[in-house]
Amino acid sequence: MRIFFSIIFILSILTGIGFIFWHQEWRFSKPTPVPKNYINIESGDSLSIDLLSSLGIKADEQLFIHFYNFDCPCSRFNIKEFQNLVIQYESEVKFLAILETIDKKESEIRTFREKYDLGIDIHLDKQGTIAEQLGVYSTPQAVLIKNQQIYFSGNYNKARFCTTQNTKFASLALSAMVEGKEAPVFPELATIAYGCELPANGNTNTRIDKFFNLLSL
Numbered sequence: 439m440r441i442f443f444s445i446i447f448i449l450s451i452l453t454g455i456g457f458i459f460w461h462q463e464w465r466f467s468k469p470t471p472v473p474k475n476y477i478n479i480e481s482g483d484s485l486s487i488d489l490l491s492s493l494g495i496k497a498d499e500q501l502f503i504h505f506y507n508f509d510c511p512c513s514r515f516n517i518k519e520f521q522n523l524v525i526q527y528e529s530e531v532k533f534l535a536i537l538e539t540i541d542k543k544e545s546e547i548r549t550f551r552e553k554y555d556l557g558i559d560i561h562l563d564k565q566g567t568i569a570e571q572l573g574v575y576s577t578p579q580a581v582l583i584k585n586q587q588i589y590f591s592g593n594y595n596k597a598r599f600c601t602t603q604n605t606k607f608a609s610l611a612l613s614a615m616v617e618g619k620e621a622p623v624f625p626e627l628a629t630i631a632y633g634c635e636l637p638a639n640g641n642t643n644t645r646i647d648k649f650f651n652l653l654s655l
Contacts, residue, residue, distance in 0.1 A: 470576035470631040479573025501583040510634035516578035533558040576631035580608040592629040
């Protein structure tokens with residue numbers, strides 16, 4: 439009898455863990471809800487001088503902006519892809535990491551820098567004002583800037599694991615920008631935001647998220 443209850447207990451735990459992973463996959467396979475105050479920013483749109491100055495962007499610089507959310511498992515899965523892009527293009531493009539948070543402190547910049555060792559500028563976007571001005575409301579997302587205009591804004595890939603080569607949208611756009619080409623025309627899948635809502639727009643740290651975060655550390 440004791441063995442029977444032990445088996446039931448173990449099966450219950452495995453079922454619970456399975457449900458959590460299923461919930462995450464289902465949730466992140468759906469588009470991120472668009473916030474009510476969303477301002478649509480498209481390729482070719484010019485950026486404000488104040489925003490460019492606040493980010494330390496020079497007029498002639500090509501820029502790749504990466505949005506990271508501490509509490510988002512998608513951001514953690516995606517960081518390797520971003521690291522690879524930095525290593526490959528850091529001599530030709532200026533990279534920035536925007537840390538999305540409403541409750542983290544300046545020390546989180548140091549934590550991020552030490553953990554990922556990217557050697558790039560990092561900005562803490564506590565209230566999501568930078569993201570809002572760039573039309574970003576989800577992570578992981580990338581924004582590419584050339585001639586003070588949006589060159590590309592959208593997803594890294596059609597999936598959060600960035601394993602599908604022909605849908606590496608951010609990487610393909612970056613390659614085209616460096617080569618001096620026109621911005622690629624991608625399918626709608628490249629610009630429909632998937633992943634986690636930014637903290638300023640929604641609550642990404644539910645109880646299920648907290649448990650999943652522990653498993654993915």
